[in-house]
């Protein structure tokens with residue numbers, strides 16, 4: 001099985017990184033800078049031409065290892081050609097070990113071409129619907145198999161957004177900064193007034209003067225639910241503007257917050273103070289448009305929000321996609337045995353105990369009511385499994 005690659009022993013493409021790397025190979029590596037805007041057409045033109053270029057490109061981003069030590073003899077391994085999907089594997093002269101180049105990487109559990117995976121992640125990052133991604137990534141003729149593959153990688157990419165977000169401090173606001181907060185009902189408008197199962201409350205905040213925001217799906221709008229989210233996502237000393245929802249009472253002075261309200265039932269802009277929450281109101285429209293037209297599974301809502309947040313905050317940069325790939329490399333570090341997860345869903349929340357004291361034995365049941373005013377124009381189906 002290895003006979004053909006062996007016969008190609010003189011092919012310069014054969015070994016692309018070795019401990020005693022030839023000067024020529026080193027020089028080639030230095031010459032390749034991949035210094036262009038990462039678009040699908042540029043990646044096709046400059047990177048996906050050959051497997052060795054693709055590997056160099058991914059090594060440069062940190063997505064796959066630049067070197068690997070043999071677990072048996074501790075010598076540096078070399079990349080050797082083969083006939084498998086990646087066309088190379090790590091090989092040690094002691095002949096005891098071969099290791100896949102995907103070891104511990106973002107790509108580890110997939111059989112797709114590396115270039116195909118990058119194309120799918122690119123489509124995800126650029127908000128292409130999944131049916132376009134099937135076409136762009138040229139996965140397979142088997143449509144149902146392809147669409148499952150795309151769904152898996154889109155899910156995986158949204159998880160990468162979550163980790164990339166929490167890799168950095170995700171708190172917004174601060175002294176002198178204004179954050180607008182609001183709750184919105186997501187889902188399909190109810191036709192029979194009795195049942196509300198199709199709907200889901202979402203709580204969010206946006207920082208004025210920047211793209212920063214947070215969004216969280218919540219079981220209800222009680223103080224007990226909302227306050228831990230407020231202290232988790234909003235820095236002490238922030239000026240917070242909200243509607244007059246009862247759960248926000250007492251927020252002024254808590255954690256250094258300055259809290260102002262707008263009475264929405266009367267005005268969009270408070271005529272005496274000039275306070276408004278137009279920015280968060282506008283954000284709901286964009287978030288809802290970001291969700292799949294065919295509907296969303298309720299338990300995946302937060303993951304859609306993380307991808308929305310990530311793209312909103314970081315996606316508009318010139319090198320947004322490159323940054324995203326580099327962030328993925330920090331989470332799925334091929335040199336580390338375990339992925340580095342940053343998201344913490346424990347009760348590790350600022351002022352948690354103080355909040356518990358304030359809300360006391362508050363019941364959540366008062367807060368589950370919806371009315372049609374809470375529903376915006378864009379509605380979609382929520383699936384419970």
Ligand SMILES: [Zn+2]
Nearest residue numbers: 070073092094
């Ligand atoms: Zn060895």
